[in-house]
Amino acid sequence: MISAIVVGSVALSMVHVLMPNQxxxxxxxxxxxxxxxxxxxxxxxxxxxxxxxxxxxxGVGVGLLGMKLAxxxxxxxxxxxxxxxxxGNPG
Numbered sequence: 001m002i003s004a005i006v007v008g009s010v011a012l013s014m015v016h017v018l019m020p021n022q023x024x025x026x027x028x029x030x031x032x033x034x035x036x037x038x039x040x041x042x043x044x045x046x047x048x049x050x051x052x053x054x055x056x057x058x059g060v061g062v063g064l065l066g067m068k069l070a071x072x073x074x075x076x077x078x079x080x081x082x083x084x085x086x087x088g089n090p091g
Contacts, residue, residue: 017048 016022026047030040 023044026040026044029035030043035043
């Protein structure tokens with residue numbers, strides 16, 4: 001299960017990085033500013049790293065929120081089921 005998620009994530013990342021909207025702005029700015037390949041590479045690496053880290057942070061946050069909501073919904077469903085089973089009268 002985890003290996004399928006990792007393989008899917010890597011494949012999606014490869015497709016994602018090939019989209020021109022990911023690298024084209026940096027290439028255009030670098031060309032208009034007269035940057036050399038080394039500077040363009042550094043800027044692209046910094047942009048890619050910050051993009052990846054922020055995406056991972058958001059993903060972890062959403063995952064934690066999902067886990068919390070899942071545990072809350074399990075408790076709520078248990079209470080709802082008990083309420084329905086006992087006809088709203090637990091005593």
